[in-house]
Amino acid sequence: MDEDLRKRIRREAEANALFNALKHESDAQVGAILGPLMGENPEFREHGDEVSGVVAPVVNEVNGLDEAEKRARLEEIAPERLEELDAEDEGEDHPLPDLPNAEEYEEVRMRCAPNPNGPWHLGHARMPSVIGTYKERYDGWMLVRFDDTDPETKRPDLEAYDAILDDIDYLGFEPDEVVTASERMETYYEHARELIELGGAYTCSCSGEAFSELKNDGEACPHREKDVDTVRAEFAEMVEGEYESGEMVLRVKTDIEHKNPALRDFVAFRMVDTPHPREAASDYRCWPMLDFQSGIDDHLLGITHIIRGIDLQDSAKRQQFVYDYFDWEYPEVVHWGHVQVDAYDVKMSTSTIKERIDAGDLDGWDDPRAPTLQSVRRRGIRGDAIVDAMVELGTSTSDVDLAMSSIYANNRDIVDEETPRAFLVRDGFDARDPDAETAYEATEVPVAGGPDSAHPPVHPNHEERGTRDIPVGDAVLVESRDLPAEGERVWLKGYGPVRYDGEGFSYTDDGIDVVREEGVDVVHWVPADDNVPVRMRRMDGDVHGYAEPGYAAYEPDDLVQFVRVGFARYDRENEAETVAYFAHE
Incomplete structure (x- = not known):
């Protein structure tokens, strides 16, 4: 590692450590610094074994400063990070900080730019949740742009376009405009031709390995000095599809000696042999890279503010080269860290979820075990509950963890007062571990001497909603764990x-005081002969059970709270049973 690189690592580590320490009002931790440091500076990764040795003493130095010294030092070396920190502190009443320089624009215009290679997982909800909230806050404008210009490695799923729009609607937002990048190919070609005329791009037939070696050595590609006529003609041949994949690319001229090799003469267009799945785009073979396509669209569609992951910092820097050629002003950018969601065994990745579905491990995108929006929606979780949880995360550059318990708490606040109650006696798992301690057993017990029916309230807090009529019959079902000792x-x-x-x-004549004063347990039950067989689908496996007879009158999408069990959404009625999807306790 040369001395210049060591100094850069120290400088970046110090800024991250100061920010981390001030944000959490505690000592910075080396482990918490290394992740963002590598994400923001990919050129550090090849020196991974040495980086921690440089970072550790920097963190120790930072931890030796008092708060005032830390603030002063951060303002000196990275004032924008201090502004971010103060914006977060001031945002207690509103978890989202003010958008940078929003007052300088007539209208705040933001974009949500999904790749439609599959339905959305939970992490995808953060972008529309935050952008939609900013739109409402600033009375702004929101675009949904499908970035579908990679027909091979991130191959679009034709059903995902509508599925994603449905997900945005489920979250409670409506885009002001929807565009599809694969329908704008001629626009990208037009700007590529203009960039060529400006001397800002050249065609290159180097192999990837050969160019990478030149780039890393800071040496110019031999094709870099082609005359404009040649570049123009070869790009025309690319558009006509006269080259095969890997045979020719169009590169943007940047700074071949730039300190970050990832920014040196990056690819703007490449050849793809795999036809696009959309029929209208299936004839194209010369496709723009996302950095070029997205940069052009952001300008032409008037985007004022971009929110993107901290790992995409290089995208803004690449696009800035293109904007400089065209003399355009780059939008304001907010970078944030990744969001991780707990409670799932399945990785939150579109490709991974698809692999699990194809392998039969998951029933589909709405399987309760899948960390997808389709899944939580089918479980009866409201979109507002997800939006509120995502907005609470703010826009920190640090990676953040989202506990599903926070979504469940939000949802409980939304649905509790409106949701009727019902009884469900569970009768074991039929899923991954039938011998688990959480298995249940429905036990039939004869009943004698009491009323013919029970009349529990529809909702305990709302007498005006009336009662449920549940016939008792000669016997009831209770869960075996609720069966008391003899006597x-x-x-x-x-x-x-x-x-x-x-x-x-x-039946006895005891009053309710035996519950309050003698600790007699209150348990749920259903009649043994007049009940509704239910299969309740859960994240940890399906549970069979029996619901009170009134459950047969519910309809798909109705939400109930099974007393002592939790909230569940009525899904459908099969020949042998009714299927419900468990939401949460």
């Missing part, structure tokens, strides 16, 4: 007190 009592919820004699329940 002990339980309170059948909505029915009353019963004593267990080892074989059955007998």
